[in-house]
Amino acid sequence: MTQQTADDAYRFAQWTAEHWGVVRGFVLSLVQRPDVADDVTQETFRRALESVGKYTESGQARSYLLKIADRLVVDHARQKQREVTLKETKWQRLQDEHESHQPDQLASQKESQQQLNKALNLLSEEQRRVLLLRYYGEMKFSEIAEITQWPVNTVLSHCRRGLLAMRDTLHDSG
Amino acid sequence: MGYWQCGTHCTIPVEDQTKDSGRSRPTSKKLSMKPSKDYHEQQLTWATSRRLPDDDPLDEEHQLLRQDWEQFVQLIETSQDTGPFKVTVPPDQNRSTSRPERLYVVAVIAATLFIGLISSWAFYQRQQSTLPIATNNSETATNTSVADNYPHRTDKDPNSAVPPTNIPYETTLAQTEPNTSPVTQDEPTKHKDDLYAWEDSWDEELALAEQAIVDIGTRWNSVDAYVDSVSHEIDEYEDLWNETRL
Numbered sequence: 001m002t003q004q005t006a007d008d009a010y011r012f013a014q015w016t017a018e019h020w021g022v023v024r025g026f027v028l029s030l031v032q033r034p035d036v037a038d039d040v041t042q043e044t045f046r047r048a049l050e051s052v053g054k055y056t057e058s059g060q061a062r063s064y065l066l067k068i069a070d071r072l073v074v075d076h077a078r079q080k081q082r083e084v085t086l087k088e089t090k091w092q093r094l095q096d097e098h099e100s101h102q103p104d105q106l107a108s109q110k111e112s113q114q115q116l117n118k119a120l121n122l123l124s125e126e127q128r129r130v131l132l133l134r135y136y137g138e139m140k141f142s143e144i145a146e147i148t149q150w151p152v153n154t155v156l157s158h159c160r161r162g163l164l165a166m167r168d169t170l171h172d173s174g
Numbered sequence: 175m176g177y178w179q180c181g182t183h184c185t186i187p188v189e190d191q192t193k194d195s196g197r198s199r200p201t202s203k204k205l206s207m208k209p210s211k212d213y214h215e216q217q218l219t220w221a222t223s224r225r226l227p228d229d230d231p232l233d234e235e236h237q238l239l240r241q242d243w244e245q246f247v248q249l250i251e252t253s254q255d256t257g258p259f260k261v262t263v264p265p266d267q268n269r270s271t272s273r274p275e276r277l278y279v280v281a282v283i284a285a286t287l288f289i290g291l292i293s294s295w296a297f298y299q300r301q302q303s304t305l306p307i308a309t310n311n312s313e314t315a316t317n318t319s320v321a322d323n324y325p326h327r328t329d330k331d332p333n334s335a336v337p338p339t340n341i342p343y344e345t346t347l348a349q350t351e352p353n354t355s356p357v358t359q360d361e362p363t364k365h366k367d368d369l370y371a372w373e374d375s376w377d378e379e380l381a382l383a384e385q386a387i388v389d390i391g392t393r394w395n396s397v398d399a400y401v402d403s404v405s406h407e408i409d410e411y412e413d414l415w416n417e418t419r420l
Contacts, residue, residue: 025254112253119249134222135247141215156218163222163242170245 008052015052016045019062023069026136030073030128032117040076044069066137067147070129077125119169127162130155 023044028037047068048055055064120128126148133144141159145152221232221240232240 025250028254029250109253112249116249116253119246131222131246135250138224141219152215156214159218159222160214160239163239163246166246167238167242170242170249 012052029132040072063137119166122165123162127158130158131162
């Protein structure tokens with residue numbers, strides 16, 4: 001194993017340890033399906049692994065990964081109509097059976113998840129992407145504009161309108 | 175940092191267009207009634223940042239947006255575990271064993287534990303049963319002897335011997351010749367030091383036990399001969415009875 005390969009492997013391991021949860025949370029919030037979120041997250045890291053050698057270290061690994069994940073989610077949304085999926089309730093039941101949390105913790109988490117999904121469903125896809133990139137990636141709006149290829153003003157507008165759209169639901173849940 | 179007073183309620187920082195490391199700084203060079211794009215970006219950036227800077231005030235609208243953002247963040251954090259490596263796999267892949275297989279595994283584990291428990295208990299009992307032989311040697315040695323426990327012993331006349339019927343099981347080999355064991359009499363605490371140490375007196379006890387076993391064998395042979403003779407007599411009586419009957 002060359003030194004470069006060893007460095008890449010170490011870097012990838014570090015990415016996985018530090019950013020897996022963030023990327024999965026971001027994807028899950030967008031697709032709202034744990035199984036799809038797992039697949040997309042895995043694919044994100046697979047692609048990151050392929051290109052880890054080309055990555056130049058700039059302290060922006062999370063943004064880099066979220067950028068890949070965001071594109072994959074957009075691709076997934078395009079393909080979604082062609083998919084044959086299990087009914088959501090059945091899948092959710094199967095998923096819940098295999099969660100390892102305590103029942104009360106699981107119930108609380110599930111309730112919060114439902115409220116979050118409810119709030120996110122009030123948003124347009126653009127608003128959702130902007131808010132989630134802002135939260136998970138802690139990106140500047142200019143960076144979000146670069147990823148989404150929208151003008152900064154549009155990004156700002158999506159952020160502001162997204163928060164306004166969720167206001168009632170958020171305060172009800174709080 | 176320069177601010178432009180907008181009426182009595184809001185204070186708007188006014189920025190120039192020169193940017194320093196990607197972030198605009200408010201100055202008083204350019205005044206405008208309409209808040210600039212940078213102003214909105216800055217306010218929204220602060221409102222949606224992880225930590226709100228203490229020295230950067232938000233206007234009323236963005237304070238409300240900040241509250242919305244905090245609610246949104248709280249909801250995400252409580253609904254999702256964003257720790258590293260929380261990987262869930264599809265149920266069918268996660269279920270590596272079927273229910274009968276799991277029951278079988280549980281049964282095997284339970285059986286193993288049971289056997290282990292029984293083995294431990296047996297080992298413990300065996301250890302407990304070996305200790306009294308050594309320790310009782312000094313306590314009960316003066317009471318009885320093997321000869322005393324064989325009331326029908328008649329070594330001189332083997333033919334008249336009858337099988338022993340009342341040999342107590344409690345009689346131990348250690349009880350045969352208690353007085354010949356000075357260790358057990360004089361130094362009772364020595365056993366506490368080394369319970370399994372071999373003592374010379376045990377050789378004599380073993381020899382006596384051996385002799386007792388030989389005696390029992392002899393008597394058993396004599397009894398066996400007696401039984402043979404009795405059965406021979408019965409056969410004769412039987413033959414006689416058959417002849418008489420015929």
